[in-house]
Amino acid sequence: MPKGPFEVASPERALSRDLISYNTGNLIFLESAYKLLDTRDAVITPDRLEAPTIDPGAINERFDAYVITLANAFRPSFEKYLQRLTSVIEGLTIPVTVLGVGLQAPLPYESGAARRWDGSVKAFVRAVLDRSPSIGVRGEYTQDYLNQLGFRDVEVIGCPSMFLHGDQLIVTKRTPTLERDARVAINITTRVGPIAPLVMSHVENYPNLEYIVQDRVALNLMLWGEDAEQARLTDSMPIHRSHPLFRDDKALCFVDPWPWLAHMRSVDFTFGTRIHGNIAALLAGRPAYVICHDTRTLELARYFEIPHRVSTGLPPDTDAAQLYEEADYGPLQAGHARRFRTFLDYVERHGLRHVFQPGEDPTAFDRKIATIDFPPPARTRNHLAVHRAKRRVGRMIRRVGRAAAGRAA
Numbered sequence: 001m002p003k004g005p006f007e008v009a010s011p012e013r014a015l016s017r018d019l020i021s022y023n024t025g026n027l028i029f030l031e032s033a034y035k036l037l038d039t040r041d042a043v044i045t046p047d048r049l050e051a052p053t054i055d056p057g058a059i060n061e062r063f064d065a066y067v068i069t070l071a072n073a074f075r076p077s078f079e080k081y082l083q084r085l086t087s088v089i090e091g092l093t094i095p096v097t098v099l100g101v102g103l104q105a106p107l108p109y110e111s112g113a114a115r116r117w118d119g120s121v122k123a124f125v126r127a128v129l130d131r132s133p134s135i136g137v138r139g140e141y142t143q144d145y146l147n148q149l150g151f152r153d154v155e156v157i158g159c160p161s162m163f164l165h166g167d168q169l170i171v172t173k174r175t176p177t178l179e180r181d182a183r184v185a186i187n188i189t190t191r192v193g194p195i196a197p198l199v200m201s202h203v204e205n206y207p208n209l210e211y212i213v214q215d216r217v218a219l220n221l222m223l224w225g226e227d228a229e230q231a232r233l234t235d236s237m238p239i240h241r242s243h244p245l246f247r248d249d250k251a252l253c254f255v256d257p258w259p260w261l262a263h264m265r266s267v268d269f270t271f272g273t274r275i276h277g278n279i280a281a282l283l284a285g286r287p288a289y290v291i292c293h294d295t296r297t298l299e300l301a302r303y304f305e306i307p308h309r310v311s312t313g314l315p316p317d318t319d320a321a322q323l324y325e326e327a328d329y330g331p332l333q334a335g336h337a338r339r340f341r342t343f344l345d346y347v348e349r350h351g352l353r354h355v356f357q358p359g360e361d362p363t364a365f366d367r368k369i370a371t372i373d374f375p376p377p378a379r380t381r382n383h384l385a386v387h388r389a390k391r392r393v394g395r396m397i398r399r400v401g402r403a404a405a406g407r408a409a
Helices: 011-016 025-037 056-062 076-089 118-129 140-148 193-205 216-224 257-264 275-283 295-304 320-326 330-334 336-349 363-370 381-408
Strands: 066-068 096-098 135-137 154-156 184-187 210-212 251-253 269-272 288-292 308-310
Touching: 011 216, 025 257, 025 275, 025 363, 056 076, 076 118, 096 118, 096 135, 118 135, 118 140, 135 140, 140 154, 140 295, 184 193, 184 275, 216 251, 257 275, 269 275, 269 320, 275 288, 275 295, 288 295, 288 320, 295 308, 295 336, 330 336
Parallel strands: 066 096, 135 154, 184 210, 184 269, 210 251, 269 288, 288 308
Antiparallel strands: none
């Protein structure tokens, strides 16, 4: 994980040092895993994403176990990191536990399809299973993928994020229908084209709409503005500052999970393509709906029985009120304790103690978090002065440059 949950960093520092690990949603499952293992006697050291550069001998000498929390690690853009991580694991003599890993592939899922990164995945899983009784995956597609590669000690355990509150998960609709003046939050993966019409229709139809930003690119746009090429864009996706979600100060980005969850308690409904953006709402007790666009989002939504649809073929006139009305949180809540027990059984078989065991206090972590003054979310309006100052400085530099050139001539 890029930082410990008790460390405070401004949005600017979080961006410059990538303390959000590219996507703020990662912090929800990383810090949930930290809470789970933060027992009375435990000393947890975040690897700050530097594990692939650390000498395995140093890890063997200092630690009793190496716990890996991954998301969609089985994908081409993550392959080099996975290879480096594998080389570290191969040098470890201590137990290794994977608290959930997933395959990222297009929908529909193709069982048995050859993928060019299969060799790297095989090496990683072999290294883990040499030091672990099994490997925990996020859902059915990843389990089948690893089964097809020849591995049998594969368990579906979901994602640690959903177990932040243990076996308790209560989601409540505050009103029977979603009215136009409701507080609606949308989360967006800008490369998922089919949701573009939804973005603009909801900007027009829901005056209290909020865009919860999660990715580093959008956070950079909010904090430091755009270049000339971005400024010329008129795309319906929020990838430029003239988009109404940025222009009208409807975008927020939290660089810590805890103020994010607190904010979500005030929202009536959340929907979109970001799985952990929707999990944040569910953890806050608020209804959410996932628009699934790949195997990683669909397998988690299916496993936890989170209301969802697949983005392919999604009608362009789909409305949040419609999603809100059809969403049934009964199955999610009814199966939560069973899924939590499955997760804990996995953790205990791997020899790890956790805060939900007798003699431990799962509220101790929450009480410590409550004493910390985390920064408010980044917002476009809070940085307008910075952008104006940057433009003024830029104009001054250009004028000085032109004057110097004139004197030289």
